[in-house]
Amino acid sequence: MTNAKLDYSVQTRTRASSISAIVALLLVLVAVALPAFASRSLIQDMFFILTMLVLAQFWNLLAGYGGLVSVGQQAFVGIGAYAMFGVVILMGFDPVPSILIAGVAALLLAIPTAFFAFRLQGAYFAIGTWVIAEVVRLLVAQWKAVGGGTGTSLPRSATGDMWFTGAIETLFGVRNAAARDILAYWLAVLLAVATIAGIYWLLRTKRGLGLAAVRDNIEAAKSVGVDAVRMKWTVFLVSAFGTGLAGGLIYMQKARISPDAAFSLQDWTAYVIFIVVIGGIGTIEGPILGVLVFFILQSLLADFGSWYLMALGVIGITIMLFAPRGLWGLFSDRTGIELFPVRRRLTGGRLTGGHVTDTLPSSKEE
Amino acid sequence: MIWVDTIIQGILLGGLYALFAAGLSLVFGIMRLVNLAHGDLIVLGAYLILLLVTLTGLSPFVAAAVAMPFMFALGFGLQKFMLNRVLGDDILPPLLVTFGLSVVLQNALLEGFSADSQRIQAGPLSTASIQVAGLNLGVMPLMTFGSALVVIIGLNQLFYRTSLGRAFRATSDDPTTASLMGIKPAGIFAKATGIAMIIVTIAALYLGMRSNFDPSIGPARLIYAFEAVIIGGLGSLWGTLAGGVIIGVAQTVGAAINPEWQILAGHLAFLIVLLVRPRGLFPRAVD
């Protein structure tokens, strides 16, 4: 390579992404201020949307970026929630810091889970994770100290003087139950922002590029020095940790738990899969759009019970058949807009020589 | 003696699980497709038989025979118009489509038949038993196991003795080269799923006659089927029977120790096999 004329630059930023960064900042400020003027039921709805968004982002990280289609994420929601209940009930911890313990418990469970499930290839990995989730559910149902198969509630002593709730009560002049909802909502905002920022950061690092490479072509990725096994472990453990945190937070707000609810395939994995598929798998924007569509559908159709779920299934199948990149994919293809660009693009100059190795792993996306 | 009895009950129960699994194994062997709606299709079959028995008063066995062509057509159409479109190197689309199908089927059954438990009435057969060497063996479990044997022998004959079976194996090896032989892979896949649905109907018959069922039990049947396939080794039909038997025995032994441990014991047996023999007991040489 002699005297390559390198007057181009590599960048991932687009104009839309610069605007969206400003908009996002404003949105976060509004979200934080929301409890000052919103009703309690709106706060609860927002809590639901945000926690589902977190679950969806982590499932998307696993399946959309890591190629690991797990149908067993309810294991991490459930174990996180139960770990939180366990330390609160048995050791007298405050529920708020216990959410971190929920994440750690999910992380610990993820290690043996990955050890087993990574022995299964492709589609069998999906059912393997599901079996493990079932095993954990059945084992937890044997744990009598937290209510066995029927479940239990957080003790009044723990919910009554939870961290920060006193301050929130005085700040907004609300009762304890409403203060807990506001606290849970703020934590959900924090978790959702941290999740999106964290995943975005991860995907833009060198490791994130390697991830795209592993998904696109495992052999080619190996040949350019990407450690595929380590990548899968990283993604799986990170997703488990985040999913566990979400589980702990969701059940801190619910304050009532049972194995069937905390390990529900439908609530914590099926809905999440539909959110990601409808919104657009393999993008950060997809789950955001997906969770909004999901929430609207649920508000409109939830009264129709099984018809609602059938519709959700049909929509999911239709999208997979006719628009596999989801609603965001359709939108992005038409407009070229990307809010969270992760691919690196060359701008300016002419390519007159030299090698731009950075663009290699993600070449399929170009 | 009680333990011998428990283990024999478990082996016979394994026949039912092998019936659940044989269709899954067939489809995976030919097109590397895991149908997450497999369990729900079994439940659908059970409702179809129930409907025929209730409406026409046919014996369940005749009703199952009548249901078979319908189930074949369902599988054929499902594969041809839906699943073939998503087959490919990416495993995500077929998984997500069959997952969606599973949700649709469960809720459609719920809407059509309510959440109440149902049972296909088999008359005196369901309680009949025979004495063998001092053991009391139920006729129904014996028939289930016998049917599993017949299905597996039949599938082996189909695979290794017929021209269609050769086409199945060739397509499984290499669809592109198979098309150079005048084989249309999409058509082969549709036939294979159709045949899997015939086996699903047999499984549905015994599922419905032996125990209560409702629209929600499909996913658990899928898991048992999946465990049997993995234990046996992907693509090995006799392995699938062995896998079913291992799950069955683990469940009955678990249940004998503590009734709450029945399902758990089956899952644990699966995890242990996965730990010691990750490729299953009878892995296929070629793959």
Next chain:
Amino acid sequence: MTALLETRDLTARYGDFQALFGVDLTLGEGETVAIIGANGAGKTTLMRSLSGVLRNGPDSIRFDGRGIGDLPADEVMAMGIAMVPEGRKLFPSLSVEENLQIGAYGRNTGGYWSLDTVYDLFPVLKERRSNPGTALSGGQQQMVAIGRALMSNPRVLLCDEISLGLAPVIIKDIYKAVPKIRASGASMIVVEQDIGQAMAVADRVYCMMEGRITLSGSPDALSREAIHNAYFGAAA
């Protein structure tokens, strides 16, 4: 002579990469044509197009007066164009005999070729009929691949690189079968890197370079130098 199989302005591309640029080729009834050229000249792409593995416009390939360029491989095969693919591509799950039997799956018209006549052509296969196809030596595997294609009694037999990776003595053995195949009435297109072998069996030779036909004619009419130029490009 009317053409049995011909291509008109055939192009083929893999994504952005164009592999064939307007190829015109004719195969007459009963004729054997050889296609020679270096690696990457587009020979295998041409064969994949002819057999229907790659799809084209309907009239870019005509067989017996009918446009077949847009038909899928299984329908092309059923019309009587059988292919011996590069790398032999035997089915590992099938025995030698089953590999042969499956050759007639999509076209069972009857004719000269059957299990018996294929075994007569390659007697060693009969001894190894129940072995897995992939347990055989390279030369024997090539015999199975040829026999498999013959089982459908094709009107056109496409052979892609049948001598690739085989010892000269074995190549000779395999080419001994060609006269018998021609005698059975099949027309042949043979892709070869071994120029000598190609010139020996073919009525006409096409030479390809970079996706184009650069030379064609009967073997005795082509000078060694002309072939060399067509093969590697004219000397600078």
